[in-house]
Amino acid sequence: MLDPKLLRSDLDTVVEKLRIKHYELDVSSFSELEERRKSLQVDTQNLQSERNSRSKAIGEAKARGEDIQPLLDEVAQLGNQLKSAEAELGELQDKLDDLLMGMPNLPHDSVPAGDSEDDNEEVLRWGEPPRFDFEPRDHIDLGQGLGGMDFECAAKLSGARFVTMSGDLVTMQRALIQFMINQHILEHGYTEVYAPYLVNEATLTGTGQLPKFKQDLFHIDSENHNLYLIPTAEVPVTNFVAGNIVEAEQLPLRYVAHTPCFRSEAGSYGKDTRGMIRQHQFEKVELVQVVRPENSMAALEELTGHAETILQMLGLAYRKVVLCGGDLGFASTKTYDLEVWLPGQNTYREISSCSNMTDFQARRMKARWRNPETGKPELVHTLNGSGLAVGRTLIAIMENYQQPDGSIRIPDVLQPYMHGKTEIRP
RNA sequence: GGAGAGAUGGCUGAGAGGUCGAAAGCGCUCCCCUGCUAAGGGAGUAUACGUUAAUAGCGUAUCGAGGGUUCGAAUCCCUCUCUCUCCGCCA
Numbered sequence: 001m002l003d004p005k006l007l008r009s010d011l012d013t014v015v016e017k018l019r020i021k022h023y024e025l026d027v028s029s030f031s032e033l034e035e036r037r038k039s040l041q042v043d044t045q046n047l048q049s050e051r052n053s054r055s056k057a058i059g060e061a062k063a064r065g066e067d068i069q070p071l072l073d074e075v076a077q078l079g080n081q082l083k084s085a086e087a088e089l090g091e092l093q094d095k096l097d098d099l100l101m102g103m104p105n106l107p108h109d110s111v112p113a114g115d116s117e118d119d120n121e122e123v124l125r126w127g128e129p130p131r132f133d134f135e136p137r138d139h140i141d142l143g144q145g146l147g148g149m150d151f152e153c154a155a156k157l158s159g160a161r162f163v164t165m166s167g168d169l170v171t172m173q174r175a176l177i178q179f180m181i182n183q184h185i186l187e188h189g190y191t192e193v194y195a196p197y198l199v200n201e202a203t204l205t206g207t208g209q210l211p212k213f214k215q216d217l218f219h220i221d222s223e224n225h226n227l228y229l230i231p232t233a234e235v236p237v238t239n240f241v242a243g244n245i246v247e248a249e250q251l252p253l254r255y256v257a258h259t260p261c262f263r264s265e266a267g268s269y270g271k272d273t274r275g276m277i278r279q280h281q282f283e284k285v286e287l288v289q290v291v292r293p294e295n296s297m298a299a300l301e302e303l304t305g306h307a308e309t310i311l312q313m314l315g316l317a318y319r320k321v322v323l324c325g326g327d328l329g330f331a332s333t334k335t336y337d338l339e340v341w342l343p344g345q346n347t348y349r350e351i352s353s354c355s356n357m358t359d360f361q362a363r364r365m366k367a368r369w370r371n372p373e374t375g376k377p378e379l380v381h382t383l384n385g386s387g388l389a390v391g392r393t394l395i396a397i398m399e400n401y402q403q404p405d406g407s408i409r410i411p412d413v414l415q416p417y418m419h420g421k422t423e424i425r426p
Numbered sequence: 427g428g429a430g431a432g433a434u435g436g437c438u439g440a441g442a443g444g445u446c447g448a449a450a451g452c453g454c455u456c457c458c459c460u461g462c463u464a465a466g467g468g469a470g471u472a473u474a475c476g477u478u479a480a481u482a483g484c485g486u487a488u489c490g491a492g493g494g495u496u497c498g499a500a501u502c503c504c505u506c507u508c509u510c511u512c513c514g515c516c517a
Binding site: 079 | 436443444445454455471472473475476477481485486487496497498507
C-alpha cells in the first residue's frame with residue numbers, strides 16, 4: 001500500500017509514477033472521494049465528541065444523585081445522527097481502501113520506462129552459453145531419454161502442468177535445494193526458516209497477492225478452512241514480521257526457505273505448455289530480507305548478488321536485466337530478473353526475480369522497527385528474490401550439461417550432494 | 427472430536443458499565459544526587475487519523491477481530507480467530 005499521506009500531499013507525482021507502471025489513477029474521482037471523506041470525518045468526529053462530553057456529563061450528574069432524565073432527552077437524537085454519519089464514513093473509507101489496496105508500488109527513479117519485457121534493460125551477461133558439436137536437446141527429450149521425467153503420468157494423476165520424476169533427476173533436485181540453502185546460510189548470512197504452505201487471506205493481503213491476484217492462486221475452500229496454497233515462500237516468510245515491531249539491532253533479517261510453490265497460471269494458456277518451465281507446482285529456494293529503509297536499495301543489489309552466486313557456482317550462463325516500468329510487479333519498486341541460458345530454447349529464461357518492495361508490504365502488514373534516532377516505530381522495508389527457482393535450475397543443468405549420448409554431467413558443486421556421482425545416465 | 431480457561435501498552439499484570447488511553451511493576455529516556463561503581467530522588471514514556479506552519483495544542487478512534495445492547499462498553503450479549511489445560515485420536 002502506498003502512503004496515504006503522499007497521495008494527499010503530492011498526488012501529481014504519484015499519478016505520474018503510477019503511469020510508468022501502466023496504472024491510470026482516476027484523479028478526479030479519487031480527489032472527490034478524499035474530499036468527501038475529509039469533511040464527513042470532521043462531522044462524524046464532532047458528533048462523537050459531543051456524545052462523549054454529554055455522556056460524561058450524565059455520568060457526573062448521576063454520581064451527584066441528580067435527575068438525569070432531562071439530559072437523556074437532550075441526547076435522544078444524537079445517537080441516530082451519529083450512527084448514520086458513521087455508516088456513511090465507513091462506506092467511504094471502504095471505497096478508498098479498495099482503491100488504495102489496488103494501487104501498485106511506485107517505481108524507483110532508476111527503473112527504465114517501457115511497456116513489456118521487451119523493454120527490460122540488460123545489466124550484464126555472465127558466462128558463455130555452451131557450444132555443442134551436436135544438436136542440443138531440450139529437457140523434455142533429455143528427461144524422457146533418461147527415463148526419469150514423466151508428464152503423462154503426472155497428467156493422469158493431476159492434469160496438465162504437473163510432472164513426475166524418478167531416480168537421479170529427483171536426487172539432483174534435492175541436491176540443488178541443499179546446495180543453495182547451504183550456500184545462503186553458510187556464506188551469505190541467511191537464517192534457514194520453515195513456514196506453512198497454506199496461508200490465510202490476511203497473509204496474502206500483506207504481501208500484495210490479494211485482493212488483486214486471486215485468480216493466480218490455488219484456494220482451499222472447504223467447510224472448515226479458507227486457505228490458499230502459497231505461490232512463493234515470499235508470502236509466509238515476509239509475513240513473519242507482520243504486526244511486529246522489530247528492534248533496530250535485529251535488522252537486517254535475512255531468511256532463506258525452501259518451499260514448493262503453487263500457481264494456477266490462469267491467463268497463461270498456451271504459454272510454455274510443454275515441459276517443466278511453467279508448472280502448477282514447483283520447488284523454490286527463496287531469499288527474504290527485512291531491512292532499515294535507508295538500506296533497501298543496497299540490500300537489493302546484495303540479495304541479487306546472492307542469487308547470482310548460485311548460478312555462477314553452477315557454471316550456468318545468465319544475464320541480468322532490470323525490469324522496465326510496465327513489466328514491474330505490483331508490489332515492487334525495482335526488480336532484477338536473472339535469466340539463465342537454455343540451449344533447448346536457444347534463449348535466456350527467467351530463473352530468479354529479486355525485488356525491493358520498500359514499505360509497500362510493510363504498510364499492509366504493519367511491520368515496523370523501532371528507529372533509535374526517533375524512538376518511534378517506523379515501517380521496515382522488505383525484499384525477496386529467488387535463490388533460485390529449483391525446477392528451472394534443474395532444467396538448465398540438464399540442457400547445459402548434456403552430452404552427445406543424452407547423459408547429463410553433474411556440476412562439481414552438486415556432486416557431494418549426490419553420493420559423488422558425476423553423471424546421470426538412463 | 428469432547429470439556430474448560432483465557433487474549434489488556436515494549437514486557438508482566440490490575441480493572442468487572444461512567445471522570446479509563448487504561449493502576450502497579452519492569453524496561454526505556456531526561457534531570458537531580460553521587461569522586462568511579464552500586465544505590466537513591468524527580469519527571470516523562472502507545473499507535474493511527476483529523477485539524478495545524480508545527481514532532482505545539484485540541485479532537486477522534488484503538489484493551490484479539492467483527493457485530494450488538496446502552497446516553498455511555500476494556501467491562502454486558504452474539505459471531506469469529508488465536509492461545510492454554512484436561513480427555514480422545516493421530517504422522
